[in-house]
Amino acid sequence: MDQSKRPLLIPPEFGTYAEKHGVFDMYKRLMEQLIVHRPEEPLSFLIDLLKRKTDDVPQIVIIGPPASGKTTIAKLVANKLHLAGHLTPENLVTDDETGLKYEAESYLKKKQAIPTDLWVKLVDARVKLYKKGWVMEGFPQTREQTLAIQEIGISPTHCVILDSPDTVLIERAQGKRVDPQTGDVYHTTFDWPSSLEVQNRLEEVSGCTEEEMEQRLIEYHRHTEDIMRCFDKVTKTINADQPKADVFAQVHTYLCSQPRSNAPHTPRIVLLGPTGSGKGVQAALLANKYNIVKVSCGQLIKQAIADDTTEGQAAKAYIDKDMMVPDNIVLNVMKKRLCQLDCVSRGWVLHGYPRTREQGEALTKEGFVPNRVFFMDVPNDSVLERLTNRVTDPITGDHYHLLYNPPRTQEVKERLECRPSDCDQEVRKRLSQYHAYIEEIADYYSDAQHINADQDPHTVFECIESMIVNPLPKRHS
Numbered sequence: 001m002d003q004s005k006r007p008l009l010i011p012p013e014f015g016t017y018a019e020k021h022g023v024f025d026m027y028k029r030l031m032e033q034l035i036v037h038r039p040e041e042p043l044s045f046l047i048d049l050l051k052r053k054t055d056d057v058p059q060i061v062i063i064g065p066p067a068s069g070k071t072t073i074a075k076l077v078a079n080k081l082h083l084a085g086h087l088t089p090e091n092l093v094t095d096d097e098t099g100l101k102y103e104a105e106s107y108l109k110k111k112q113a114i115p116t117d118l119w120v121k122l123v124d125a126r127v128k129l130y131k132k133g134w135v136m137e138g139f140p141q142t143r144e145q146t147l148a149i150q151e152i153g154i155s156p157t158h159c160v161i162l163d164s165p166d167t168v169l170i171e172r173a174q175g176k177r178v179d180p181q182t183g184d185v186y187h188t189t190f191d192w193p194s195s196l197e198v199q200n201r202l203e204e205v206s207g208c209t210e211e212e213m214e215q216r217l218i219e220y221h222r223h224t225e226d227i228m229r230c231f232d233k234v235t236k237t238i239n240a241d242q243p244k245a246d247v248f249a250q251v252h253t254y255l256c257s258q259p260r261s262n263a264p265h266t267p268r269i270v271l272l273g274p275t276g277s278g279k280g281v282q283a284a285l286l287a288n289k290y291n292i293v294k295v296s297c298g299q300l301i302k303q304a305i306a307d308d309t310t311e312g313q314a315a316k317a318y319i320d321k322d323m324m325v326p327d328n329i330v331l332n333v334m335k336k337r338l339c340q341l342d343c344v345s346r347g348w349v350l351h352g353y354p355r356t357r358e359q360g361e362a363l364t365k366e367g368f369v370p371n372r373v374f375f376m377d378v379p380n381d382s383v384l385e386r387l388t389n390r391v392t393d394p395i396t397g398d399h400y401h402l403l404y405n406p407p408r409t410q411e412v413k414e415r416l417e418c419r420p421s422d423c424d425q426e427v428r429k430r431l432s433q434y435h436a437y438i439e440e441i442a443d444y445y446s447d448a449q450h451i452n453a454d455q456d457p458h459t460v461f462e463c464i465e466s467m468i469v470n471p472l473p474k475r476h477s
Helices: 013-020 023-037 042-052 070-080 089-094 100-109 116-127 143-151 166-174 196-201 210-230 244-256 279-290 297-306 310-320 327-338 341-346 357-365 380-388 410-415 424-444 457-468
Strands: 059-063 085-087 134-137 158-163 176-178 185-187 235-239 268-272 293-296 348-351 372-377 390-392 399-401 449-452
Touching: 013 023, 023 042, 059 070, 070 085, 070 134, 070 158, 070 244, 085 089, 085 116, 089 100, 089 116, 100 116, 116 134, 116 143, 143 210, 158 210, 158 244, 166 176, 166 210, 235 244, 268 279, 279 293, 279 348, 279 457, 293 297, 293 327, 293 341, 297 310, 297 327, 310 327, 327 341, 327 348, 327 357, 357 424, 372 457, 380 390, 380 424, 449 457
Parallel strands: 059 134, 059 158, 085 134, 158 235, 268 348, 268 372, 293 348, 372 449
Antiparallel strands: 176 185, 390 399
């Protein structure tokens, strides 16, 4: 063969390495910080940023009206995510070690609002101390403060808004009690401490009368919409009028989610499922919409046989004897296709492979690591109904289904033929083979997502698409 006409094969490790180590996301973050800080020595600044290893750490803001449970949820979040940095407007001042504390206290003694530029300095000084992330509760409180901290490069990865009706909040506030020793918050009705010692030292909270709460709520509502607009890409509103455990569960689920990134991304999708689950149909829909390469294991082997390649000749010998093609032959066929330029640059959607854990491990070992795996779940009865009723017109080549798409004339109906592979016995055999390996391959692809494929194909596609466009959630221990 003319060497100049051979297909260009690109090692798959290039893309998987960049994605695994977040190379494109890192580049995006560096450029953002460069634009924000505008250093005189850009190279030194970038090197220093790389040494800090502050990427991909939780930076969480929890905002809500008074008595919405911000403190309780923020403490639970800090504990769950092992964050040393739990920041509040109060401790930003009292725990400051830069000398700004005295300037801020002078405003508070005069009952004046702390200027925004001073708040920014306080926040900046504290945030720099927490390299592993932080959760900030009840701050920022105004649009001006929000924009000011964004200007110096402090922008949360997640912003949680706790929402609840004002009447509920007023009722909560009137029963609120605080332990002066620990700072823990309790409630006379909903969360009373079991310890008598703690009960005896609880104190009422100032500013919790009905009139005072109404004024505080008016002030809060005046600024919230503006803050949400500043954080619109990372904001999630959660109903705080429910049990604490339920609120925290929803907050934690949101914190595990990851925002969409503008960094380059190459889809590498594997569709797994029993025969007749619609893998080929969904692969075609995905390939058509997102301009990625549809890769069918069965079609590749047929093509290799038709082209009389070395792998094709080896595979034909087994197929002629009605035997399974060995894994090493199939893998070689897959490698040649997935290494080609279109697959590496545009991405691919693979179906019909892998069928066993060993095949999945071999695929990964060769560098073909999928970033999305979907199990298309269909009951056996539905599969049998789909396949055993499939028929073909031998004259026109048209495909029909006796239940869902029958022929219009009796003449066509009488000449229809059923493929031998679609008879009841053969379908049951293929189902049995699939279920024999499904548990071990599901265990190997632990991040795989399950789709109910016993629906209309376009409904199934919408479900798959909704999972593809959003990054996979993080796993917090």
